[in-house]
Amino acid sequence: MTNLNSALPPLTEQITLLRWLRKNLFGSWYDALLTVLGLWIAYWAVKGFLTWAFTAAKWDVIILNLRLIMIGQYPLEQTGRLWLWLAFLVLLSGSSTGIWARESKYAAVVFLLPGLLALLPFSTEPRVWLVALTAIGLAGWVIGRAKPEILKRGVIAGWVISLPVIILLTHGFSESGTGFWAVAKTTLWGGLLLTFLLTVVAILFSFPLGVLLALGRRSELPIVRWFSVAYIELVRGVPLITILFMAQLMLPLFLPEGLTIDRVLRAMVGITLFSAAYLAENVRGGLQAIPRGQFEAAHALGLNSAQTMVFIILPQALRLIIPILAGQFIAVFKDTALVAIVGLFDLVGIGKTVLAQPDFIGLQREVYAFISLIYWVLSYGMSHLSQRLEERLGVGKR
Amino acid sequence: MQPDQGQTTAVPFWRDERVLKILGQVIFALMILLFFAEIIQNMQAGLAKQGITTNLEFLKGVSGFDISETVFPYDRNSTYWQAYQIGLLNTLVVSVVGIVFATLLGVILGVARLSTNYIINRLAAFYLEFIRNLSLLVFLIFWYLGVFLKLPRVKEAIIWPGNIFLSNRGVGIPWGIPTASYPTFRLILIFGFILALIVYFSLRAYSQRTGRAPLTILWTLLSFIFIGLIGWVILPEKPLILDVPRVEGLRLIGGKVLSPEFMALTSGLVLYTSAFIGEVVRAGIQSVSKGQVEASRALGLNSFQTLQLVVFPQALRVIVPPLTSQYLNLIKNSSLAIAVAYPDVFYVANTIQNQTGRAVEMIGMVMLTYLVFSLITSLLMNWYNQRTKLVER
Numbered sequence: 001m002t003n004l005n006s007a008l009p010p011l012t013e014q015i016t017l018l019r020w021l022r023k024n025l026f027g028s029w030y031d032a033l034l035t036v037l038g039l040w041i042a043y044w045a046v047k048g049f050l051t052w053a054f055t056a057a058k059w060d061v062i063i064l065n066l067r068l069i070m071i072g073q074y075p076l077e078q079t080g081r082l083w084l085w086l087a088f089l090v091l092l093s094g095s096s097t098g099i100w101a102r103e104s105k106y107a108a109v110v111f112l113l114p115g116l117l118a119l120l121p122f123s124t125e126p127r128v129w130l131v132a133l134t135a136i137g138l139a140g141w142v143i144g145r146a147k148p149e150i151l152k153r154g155v156i157a158g159w160v161i162s163l164p165v166i167i168l169l170t171h172g173f174s175e176s177g178t179g180f181w182a183v184a185k186t187t188l189w190g191g192l193l194l195t196f197l198l199t200v201v202a203i204l205f206s207f208p209l210g211v212l213l214a215l216g217r218r219s220e221l222p223i224v225r226w227f228s229v230a231y232i233e234l235v236r237g238v239p240l241i242t243i244l245f246m247a248q249l250m251l252p253l254f255l256p257e258g259l260t261i262d263r264v265l266r267a268m269v270g271i272t273l274f275s276a277a278y279l280a281e282n283v284r285g286g287l288q289a290i291p292r293g294q295f296e297a298a299h300a301l302g303l304n305s306a307q308t309m310v311f312i313i314l315p316q317a318l319r320l321i322i323p324i325l326a327g328q329f330i331a332v333f334k335d336t337a338l339v340a341i342v343g344l345f346d347l348v349g350i351g352k353t354v355l356a357q358p359d360f361i362g363l364q365r366e367v368y369a370f371i372s373l374i375y376w377v378l379s380y381g382m383s384h385l386s387q388r389l390e391e392r393l394g395v396g397k398r
Numbered sequence: 399m400q401p402d403q404g405q406t407t408a409v410p411f412w413r414d415e416r417v418l419k420i421l422g423q424v425i426f427a428l429m430i431l432l433f434f435a436e437i438i439q440n441m442q443a444g445l446a447k448q449g450i451t452t453n454l455e456f457l458k459g460v461s462g463f464d465i466s467e468t469v470f471p472y473d474r475n476s477t478y479w480q481a482y483q484i485g486l487l488n489t490l491v492v493s494v495v496g497i498v499f500a501t502l503l504g505v506i507l508g509v510a511r512l513s514t515n516y517i518i519n520r521l522a523a524f525y526l527e528f529i530r531n532l533s534l535l536v537f538l539i540f541w542y543l544g545v546f547l548k549l550p551r552v553k554e555a556i557i558w559p560g561n562i563f564l565s566n567r568g569v570g571i572p573w574g575i576p577t578a579s580y581p582t583f584r585l586i587l588i589f590g591f592i593l594a595l596i597v598y599f600s601l602r603a604y605s606q607r608t609g610r611a612p613l614t615i616l617w618t619l620l621s622f623i624f625i626g627l628i629g630w631v632i633l634p635e636k637p638l639i640l641d642v643p644r645v646e647g648l649r650l651i652g653g654k655v656l657s658p659e660f661m662a663l664t665s666g667l668v669l670y671t672s673a674f675i676g677e678v679v680r681a682g683i684q685s686v687s688k689g690q691v692e693a694s695r696a697l698g699l700n701s702f703q704t705l706q707l708v709v710f711p712q713a714l715r716v717i718v719p720p721l722t723s724q725y726l727n728l729i730k731n732s733s734l735a736i737a738v739a740y741p742d743v744f745y746v747a748n749t750i751q752n753q754t755g756r757a758v759e760m761i762g763m764v765m766l767t768y769l770v771f772s773l774i775t776s777l778l779m780n781w782y783n784q785r786t787k788l789v790e791r
Contacts, residue, residue, distance in 0.1 A: 024516040031515050038517035223423040237772040238765045239730035249757040253444045254437040337535040341736055348536055364543035372536045379531035
């Protein structure tokens with residue numbers, strides 16, 4: 001029996017290089033013109049970029065300031081604490097990959113990344129830690145694959161306590177002023193570390209707030225609904241920077257006398273409140289996509305409104321909007337850059353500090369290109385991860 | 399048999415859903431009120447301690463600071479209120495210029511992304527993916543510090559064809575200078591515009607009545623240009639003199655000199671937003687089913703007519719709502735002007751706030767301003783959406 005799939009396509013459909021070129025590049029005279037124009041633009045851009053990156057650019061500024069860009073002025077003595085929680089996170093992700101992505105055998109490749117980074121010109125200590133991270137990640141992966149049932153609860157519990165652990169380790173708890181566990185003031189937090197903390201805190205806190213606002217907006221109770229609508233529309237109508245300024249300048253005024261809050265915390269509050277309004281609209285979209293029958297069926301089964309929401313509606317609605325949520329989280333990550341305008345030393349703010357050093361005047365291109373690269377890689381990674389998650393959960397298929 | 403007595407017993411009020419709903423709302427409202435009362439009380443106490451009263455009288459005071467870009471005459475003796483208006487107009491200029499160019503570039507990108515030409519397709523895809531994962535603030539700062547301020551000095555300015563001067567003091571482009579006869583010419587142009595509208599609507603009515611397809615857009619444009627040309631020729635004095643930028647000493651004069659701040663902000667916003675608009679346009683065009691294109695080709699429409707009469711009207715329904723939010727994003731993102739020192743409304747408000755210490759009033763005014771901008775844009779786009787959306791039975 002002949003396999004139908006192996007039959008050759010008709011002669012006119014057979015792909016030869018020449019035919020491919022004709023079809024895709026030189027179909028007509030304007031197609032050819034566009035091709036030439038496109039090639040010229042591509043050549044010009046790539047050549048310009050490569051010439052600059054390899055001949056004109058002085059990348060020393062990045063290498064010498066890498067520490068500043070990564071963690072800002074965070075005290076050297078206590079840097080080990082950051083590595084500790086990073087190792088904890090890598091361990092959790094390693095075992096999570098082992099447990100929940102068993103079928104993808106090559107997922108562990110990701111954990112070679114820190115080890116590869118160790119090849120870059122770092123000093124000895126970070127190199128050792130980076131190699132250790134790779135080892136920890138791979139170990140977590142192996143254990144996760146071997147004993148998924150036993151580890152599952154532990155890993156989930158680990159994720160739940162991860163934020164407090166991160167904050168506690170970053171902040172420290174010994175008041176003595178020196179030593180490994182000494183408190184590191186938030187004014188010293190900076191660089192990628194601060195950007196990461198702002199992003200994580202804003203995402204984790206704005207999510208429940210956003211869900212509540214979305215439920216409030218769909219509520220039958222008019223006062224709750226009006227309040228939600230007013231909040232959402234008010235916040236979505238103004239730029240984030242005004243909210244951040246409000247958080248920095250007006251929040252201290254709102255609080256009773258004697259109570260002050262930290263500048264970093266103020267920024268976190270601002271971004272969280274801002275992001276919650278956008279999340280609420282996304283969640284509302286998901287809620288609207290759930291057919292009435294689901295509510296009716298849940299009520300018929302005897303669930304009350306709260307149970308219907310928590311067990312029936314929200315799980316479906318949230319799964320539907322995973323791609324949109326991922327987009328929103330990426331937007332939060334990119335938006336945290338705005339805290340530089342209110343004077344915090346996140347990635348962008350620390351860029352200014354780096355450029356203010358007399359040795360590195362006039363190297364704006366190098367510094368901001370590198371910072372852009374960090375944003376780009378992390379955003380791209382997040383969107384890639386969300387696509388994988390979507391596939392695994394079968395969004396739009398089930 | 400006795401009727402079941404249980405059904406008539408009243409439900410206690412703490413389990414009566416109607417009572418609970420009202421009670422819950424009252425409690426919620428009270429909490430919100432208490433919250434705001436506390437906040438406002440704290441704020442007034444704090445302000446009173448600093449000796450500040452909340453009102454807008456200070457706006458009449460003399461500002462004492464300069465603004466680099468002004469739409470109407472302004473100096474340091476003008477009032478705060480005038481400074482604020484300058485900022486407002488600058489925001490408006492950036493928003494309008496940004497929206498126009500971002501839309502143009504976005505449509506081109508969206509169409510290019512769907513091109514059958516491999517090179518064009520890949521280039522557009524690369525651009526979209528590249529831009530969408532950048533942080534706008536870093537992009538703007540790079541554009542300002544890394545590109546526009548790194549241009550050569552005025553003496554060594556790069557000159558592009560068409561007398562465009564690129565220097566670190568700004569970009570000079572040729573610009574028309576109005577002469578005495580310009581007001582008359584403007585009247586003629588308005589007349590030409592009205593005539594063009596009449597031509598457009600009557601040709602469209604003709605097309606709908608007879609089913610023929612006259613070259614509506616071509617005739618409309620031609621009638622406008624024709625009137626404009628007549629005006630240009632018959633006026634005794636040329637209404638506009640083309641002024642070309644030139645280097646004089648250390649400055650660029652003549653023509654229109656666009657500051658590096660303005661260029662960085664608008665070009666950054668345009669390049670960034672156009673990537674998002676490109677995605678919106680692509681999704682819109684893809685939402686039109688292939689059968690529509692095939693059917694219109696089968697009816698004998700050429701590819702341009704297919705796009706204009708069949709694909710775009712249907713794609714617009716999908717495009718307009720997300721496009722609106724992109725426009726709103728652009729307007730709100732223009733507040734990042736503060737990072738490149740362009741005096742938009744937020745920048746000016748921040749300066750005023752620094753000088754007067756009136757944080758509450760200034761933040762309130764800025765928020766109100768952006769809310770009004772957002773509201774107007776939403777209303778306009780909703781009105782347009784109403785016109786383009788599907789008319790269902």
